[in-house]
Amino acid sequence: xxxxxxxxxxxxQAVMVRPSVERRIRGLSDKALAWLFITPTIVLLLAIxxxxxxxxxxxxxxxYRANRPNAPTIWLGTDWYQSIxxxxxxxxxxxxxxxxxxxxVVIETVLGFGLAFLIDxxxxxxxxxxxxxxxxxxLSPAVVGNFWTFLYQPQIGLFNYVVAFFxxxxxxxxQMLGDxxxxxxxxxxxxxxxxxxxxxxxxxxxxxxxxDYIYEAAEVDRASKWRQFWSITLPMALPFIxxxxxxxxxENFKMFDMVNLLTGGGPGSTTEVASITLxxxxxxxxxxxxxxxxxxxxxxxxxxLANIYVKALNKVKSR
Amino acid sequence: xxxxxxxxxxxxPSAVVRRFAGSLVVLYAIITxxxxxxxxxxxxxxPDDAISYPPKVLFKPSLEGFCNLFTTRSRQTPDFIKTLxxxxxxxxxIARSRNMVVAGPSNYVPRFFNSLIIAFGSTVLxxxxxxxxxxGFSRFRVPLKGDLLFFILSTRMMPPIAVAIPIYLMxxxxxxxxxxxxxxxxxxxxxxxxxxxxLKGFIDEIPREYEEAAMIDGYTRFQAFVKVVLPxxxxxxxxxxxxxxxxxxxxxxxxxLLTSGNAQTAPxxxxxxxxxxxxxxxxxxxxxxxxxxxxxxxTVLLRKHLLRGITFGAVRK
Numbered sequence: 300x301x302x303x304x305x306x307x308x309x310x311x312q313a314v315m316v317r318p319s320v321e322r323r324i325r326g327l328s329d330k331a332l333a334w335l336f337i338t339p340t341i342v343l344l345l346a347i348x349x350x351x352x353x354x355x356x357x358x359x360x361x362x363y364r365a366n367r368p369n370a371p372t373i374w375l376g377t378d379w380y381q382s383i384x385x386x387x388x389x390x391x392x393x394x395x396x397x398x399x400x401x402x403x404v405v406i407e408t409v410l411g412f413g414l415a416f417l418i419d420x421x422x423x424x425x426x427x428x429x430x431x432x433x434x435x436x437x438l439s440p441a442v443v444g445n446f447w448t449f450l451y452q453p454q455i456g457l458f459n460y461v462v463a464f465f466x467x468x469x470x471x472x473x474q475m476l477g478d479x480x481x482x483x484x485x486x487x488x489x490x491x492x493x494x495x496x497x498x499x500x501x502x503x504x505x506x507x508x509x510x511d512y513i514y515e516a517a518e519v520d521r522a523s524k525w526r527q528f529w530s531i532t533l534p535m536a537l538p539f540i541x542x543x544x545x546x547x548x549x550e551n552f553k554m555f556d557m558v559n560l561l562t563g564g565g566p567g568s569t570t571e572v573a574s575i576t577l578x579x580x581x582x583x584x585x586x587x588x589x590x591x592x593x594x595x596x597x598x599x600x601x602x603x604l605a606n607i608y609v610k611a612l613n614k615v616k617s618r
Numbered sequence: 619x620x621x622x623x624x625x626x627x628x629x630x631p632s633a634v635v636r637r638f639a640g641s642l643v644v645l646y647a648i649i650t651x652x653x654x655x656x657x658x659x660x661x662x663x664x665p666d667d668a669i670s671y672p673p674k675v676l677f678k679p680s681l682e683g684f685c686n687l688f689t690t691r692s693r694q695t696p697d698f699i700k701t702l703x704x705x706x707x708x709x710x711x712i713a714r715s716r717n718m719v720v721a722g723p724s725n726y727v728p729r730f731f732n733s734l735i736i737a738f739g740s741t742v743l744x745x746x747x748x749x750x751x752x753x754g755f756s757r758f759r760v761p762l763k764g765d766l767l768f769f770i771l772s773t774r775m776m777p778p779i780a781v782a783i784p785i786y787l788m789x790x791x792x793x794x795x796x797x798x799x800x801x802x803x804x805x806x807x808x809x810x811x812x813x814x815x816x817l818k819g820f821i822d823e824i825p826r827e828y829e830e831a832a833m834i835d836g837y838t839r840f841q842a843f844v845k846v847v848l849p850x851x852x853x854x855x856x857x858x859x860x861x862x863x864x865x866x867x868x869x870x871x872x873x874x875l876l877t878s879g880n881a882q883t884a885p886x887x888x889x890x891x892x893x894x895x896x897x898x899x900x901x902x903x904x905x906x907x908x909x910x911x912x913x914x915x916x917t918v919l920l921r922k923h924l925l926r927g928i929t930f931g932a933v934r935k
Contacts, residue, residue, distance in 0.1 A: 332839055333758035336750040340770070340810055343747065347807035348773040351784030358784070365787060414646060420631045422640030430921050431647045434654065436928075437917040441870030442906050445889040446657050449899050455669045457656055470671070492650060500925050504933050514629040542932060553777040556870035560889055574871075577779045582875055587783060594780030601775050 352598075359592035366585040379592035389593070391568065392576040398483055399558075399572055400551045403490045404544055410491065411498025412540060416532075418499070419506040429503075433496045440493060444557035447489045451475040451561075476562050479569045486558050486570055490551065498543040505539025506532065538616045545608055552601055573597055657910070660903035668899045683900025685709035686893060687726050687908075691718040693894075726905055729887040733909075735798055736883055737866035740805035744862045745855060747806070748813025753843060755814065756821040757829075767818075770811045771930065778871035786876060798881045804872055809862040812930060816861065819931035820854025821847065857923035860916050867913065884909050 359380070362373045383389050414432065418425050435443070450458040454471040463470035475485040509532065517527045555574035558564070564571035564579070571579075577597065581590035631639070660668050664680040691713045699719065705711035710720045751770075755763060785804060786795070794800030828850065829842040837845065848855075874886040888905045891898055917924070925933055 329758055329839060333754045333760055336754035337760060337766070340747045340751040340814060341766070343803075343807050343810060344770065344773055347785070347803060348776070348781070351781060351788060352776070354784040354787070355780065365783075414643060417639040417643050420636050420639035422636040422643070425640070425643070428640075428643050428647045430918060432643070432650060433921070433924060434914060434917060435650060437864060437913050438654075438910055439868035439870065439885050439913075441868070441874075441885045442888050442909055443653070443657075446903065446906055447653065449660070449897070449902070450653060450656065454671055455673070457652070457673050460671075460673050492653070496650075497928060501929060501933060504925050511629050518629065539933065542929065546929065549775060553775075555777070555779055556885075559874075560870075574777050574779050577777065578875070581779065581783050582786075587787075591783055594777065594783060598776055598780060601777075602772065605775060 355591045355594055358588050359595050361588045363588045364585050365581075365587045375588065379589050380596070383589070383593050383596060388568070389576065392571050392573050395483065395568070395570060396552065396554075396572045399486060399490070399554065399570075400548060402484075402487045403494070403551050404547050406487065406491045407495045407498045407547055408540060408544060410495045411543065412502045412536075414495070414499040415502035415506055418503055433500065435493045436496045438493075439556075441556040441560055443493065444489060445560045447485075448476060448561055451485060453477075477566055479566055482562050482566060482570050486561055489557060489561060490554070493557070494547060494550075498540075498547060501539050501543040501546075502536060505536035508539070509535045538612065541608075541612045541615060545605065545612065548608075549601060549605055552597075654910075657903050657906050660899055661907045663900050663903075665893070665898065665900055668903075680712075680900075681708060682712050683898075683904040685712050686898050686901035687891065687904045688724055689713070689720045690722050690724050692721045693718050724891075725887065726884075726891075729882055729884045730909070732798060732881055733867060733883040733885075736801045736805060736881070737863050739798070739802040740809055740866045741859050741862040743802065743806040744809035744813045745817075745859045747810050748817050748858065749848075749851070749855060751810075751814045752817035752821050753847060756818050757826070767814070770814050774808070774811050779875070782872055782875045785872075789876065796877050796880045796882075801873070801877065801881050801883070804876070805866040805869065808869075809865055812865070812927075813858050813862060815930040816858045816926060817851070817854055819926065819934060820851050820858070824850045853923075857920060857927065860920050861927040864913055864916060 360375055360377070362375055364370065418429055447458075450456050451474075453459055453474050456470075456475075458475065459470040459473065462468070463472075473481060475481050475488075513531055513535075514527060517531060522530070553574060554572055555578065558570060558572055558575060559578070562570040564575040573593075577590055577593055580586050580593065659675070659677075661683050662679045662681070663674070663677055664682050667674050667677040667680070668683075685708065689709055694717060696717055699714055699717065702714075702719065705714050706720070713720050754760060755767060760766065789795040789797075789800050794803070824847060828846050829837075829839075832842040832846045833839065868885065869883070870885040873883045877883065877886070884905070888902060888909060891901050891905060893901065920927070
């Protein structure tokens, strides 16, 4: 009895409250509701993305240093941009970044497409194995990248041991992270290990989007498997492969966490990708104005390259 | 079994091809799992076993890594340790066998807790904002819709370090540096772009007729959204939430640059777990294992929606 009366009281209150709320919302036109729904997101992005971006643009024209907030701020014009674009160290960092981006994207695309092609043969248990292969890409690049420094230890590291075992060499004779020739490849290996499944997953979607009847028609025409691959499979999966390349390219251009933990840009500056250079300038030498200018240059570069690429992608798609 | 039906098709791969493809994929999967298995094994090794040569696959399991992860210890003389009473629990007895005593809890639990609060807080906010905006973009004629959607996406193209510079200054000015609220707002702003794009795809797939029917029955647009669209979008909202959660959980760049103690999450903390004479690998592995397990579970739960999530909804199955 008691319970019943309590619940009916709650209902009664609900009925009391509802009309006023309803009247307020019913009064809204669709247009007002649309803005009501969209504005909070836009406001948040303006506050936490756009305002800071504008601030960065302003700072890039000044000599501001975050560790000396009270020093007078002097307007420098485009001085930082000129000095960055003529700085050989910056170009060296861009070359390191290009090496990293190009090799990771090439390796991940070849391996990822190959894996997708094999998985698409739908062998028994392919679902479980696909999920297992996908695991590395979901994990924290920082936490897992950090653990790779252990695998790369000379002598005690598993990676060195396995390489030495198969080449019958000496596990302590090479240092993946300490050698200027090997360290650029050390970061490529970890990135490929982590992100090949990403490309695989997108390529798999591409392969599955090709309808069976096209292959059936090709069989009727007695096209060889080889011919079918080059004339059907690859062209029809191409937009998907290109999309995967776009996402990996942007992500690896921005790469920071894994490289920072594996090598911190070293030895020397052999693995100093652009984000590491930026972090060193901004948060170690506190050259805020200079690093802001470099940040803007990087952003414009990614944005420009991505836009050109998307145009090409759309052209391929519409073919 | 659909495969049995389709076996008559000329395009079905033969049994030999299937077995060959299967064994290559399994080989790759096994190789790719070795580093992860190694993390799990190292977590249960004693420090000596962890750095032995050749690397040990079989070893006597030890909880020393977990003990070292959760405690701080101080070195004492054997004479001093003799004067103490019996060891308090397993970790204390392990520590005493190494001439040390447990001095107190480590920072791992508070850091893990920060990760939880920041990840859940930012996920709830991002999904709430994202659902509203996605519905708005999906159903209403919004001026400059394409531009707004592209603007929302383009905020993801900034390198995180570039965003961190002004955020660092801004948070210092308004007093949000090294606070959980600051990190929640920052991760929300990053995740909301993903949430809008993903949820717009999910809501686009819900037929408009459902709401229109409800509105003919006297529902207002808002009621139709709450009572018809939201229940239909539950799967999409859940999948989006898990993606946001995983991003915030894994994030390192902002966390390492913008937090130092109070609001520090686990990713910047785990790599700096050190013992005497360098990194304490069993403790690092133990911390890593505990940190990764939830993500492994989520990945298995999410496998049907992974493709959508990683491509911002650009590819749907």
